[in-house]
Amino acid sequence: MFDTALWYFPILIFVFFNSYKINKLNAKNKLIASNIDLQLERVIRFLEDNGGNHVSHLILLQDKDVYWAAEDQVLIVFKRIGNKLVVLGDPIGVESLIPKSIKEFQEYSVSNGLKPIFYQISPRFMHLYHDTGYRFLKLGEEAIVNLANFSIEGKQGAKLRTRVNKFTRNSYTFSVIMPPYSKAVLSELKGVSDAWLGNQKEKGFSVVSFSDEYVSCFPVALLKDPEGKILAFATLASDHKKSITIDLMRKLPESPHGTMDVLFIHIFKWAKENGYQNCSLGMAPLSNVGDCKYSFRSEKFFRLAYLHGNSLYNFKGLKEFKSKFASGWEPKYLAYRETFLPVVIIQLLLLINSTPHPKSVVDKIKYLMKKTG
Template sequence: MLNLMYLIFLFFFICWFILNVPKRSGETPFDESFVRSFIKRYGGNSLSHLLFLQDKQIYMAQNDSVMISYRQKGNKFFVLGDPIGEELYFEAGLDEFIDYASRMRAIPVFYQASERFLPFLRERGYRFFKVGEEARVCLDHFKIEGKKSAKIRTTRNKFLREGYQFSVIYPPFSTELIEELKAVSDEWLAERYEKSFSVSSFQEDYITLFPVSILRSPQGKLVAFASLPSDYKADESISIDLMRYTKAGSSGAMDMVFLSTIMWAKEKGFSSCSLGMSPLSNVGTEEGAPIPEKIARYVFLNGCKYYNFKGLRRYKAKFATDWMPRYLVYKKSLLLILIIHLMAMVRKQPRLKRNSFVRKLIRVKKAV
């Protein structure tokens, strides 16, 4: 009797699994030039350059006028950031993507979503959890005069006095420069591992897509660098993306790169500079904040053993003029499970490719 019940249970479990396992989305390869031309046509955002890491899938909505990037994990489609493309069709594009996910028996989850789409998604039954704030520099308002900027001004003067040289180099890069950049990156990594999904990593076919700001010692040795992707909009914004430095550099080398890059971007007519997200920044600070946000606040204040959340916020605050809230938007899921999934995706080491200049991305077919 027990064996019969076990077999019946096993039969129904297998049927349930077959019916509920998410389909693998239809995929067709296309090269990087499509994405680059799309972003140049419509403009991107402070996360759109991460498309070129080739670790996400792309859904084209509204007759190829809206682009949404995501990664599938289990029965979840984790979308990174806001859609890009023709703004008039953003909401219709999101509805189309949500419907597509439903047909694929998957649940959309939006990570680092801005406040712009919260009312729209709330109407569709989604819940929100603030995951941090993006640090931005409004270049029209940025200045190094005054008491607040005294320390970074002193740092800059020290590097200039000692003969360090800052410059911004545009691709294509020489083989020698690529080898220098990789050597600095390898030294910086040491016992660390590259991350993925919402974090950039050093890959030759990624780093060579954007300008890089570099800092050289008085002897000409490369001691620090940062990649500088742009959003290609009319009021262009630039991001300080992948940052690496050596132990041989003088203390404060990365401060010098940040400050010099920001001043260079201002001179070049950029309107703003993104410094990336500060996780858990200003989460759970409001009176009456929900328990999950209070827990996040505790982690922010006391989580230095695993990740220096507070230190990262303090560092970016030396330069940032504005802080933009970013959210995790979800439904039909346990928040803790989603956070675990996100941590696993970010911590997953990317497939590094050397000397690979044939770049391909994954474009999802809309037809199921």
């Protein structure tokens, strides 16, 4: 992605050193946020009461920390890298207290000698960040399916309808299973995930990764072949507001052409039947970024990465796949202030490409199973 920008390499070396060196903070500047697994049950209850956002389910990856703002009525999820506290998504909680929470987290960060960055914020609250002195960079767009209007009928849905009918005729089956899962089921899911990954490694922070503990927190949609073997699966995360997200998606490399199309269509039907109104397909990175002649230089640079960076990441392919289903797109932004943007971008890449290391979550799983029982 940064192959054509050689001047980034000295910055990368600087950022890498500063991101991983041991910081000796004195008592005044000590970071006091609690690790997520110490209060996960509290977080889950808070999300059930207040709803979440498009990335709140990623809290269960357990690679982030939380900050309770506005007298514990607003939840901010973040991770530290170098001198930055990178917040994932918008603050969650009482909407009237969101402005206060943004200012509070800003003051908290500065008091500890750190800089806050808000990653993947929505347009809904951009004016609040603007009022607190933040600048913006468009990151991409989230694909959203309006389940009430989605259909594969008619001429427009002919290709998708043909694929679904073909899989049905050939005795492929769809189902949604609920936790808790047996060791055998988790082992088969892991086998599919490992085959899909190949030589790649799992990512973290804003990108979901496979672990038995994480998968065990959600319903899982399955597509099986005629012999009952799992060909593809997806975890289904809810924001508790009639919206659902197709989260962790994996398939066997040898699965038939159109496998994921068929899995998605079945998920849309299942979600609609179960009272959901919208389904998120996640963000298409760099989608419609820098495609105007008046765009910022930084966004025009990312446009080049989108057009010519497919050897590193299939930006265009991901956008095209999600476009087959999406009925709307919501832009997502980076909010930053008083910092050198190239450094921030590299730090984000380091965060996302760091392998997550989930901790033991037996108590969490028991709590979640009790809630779904």
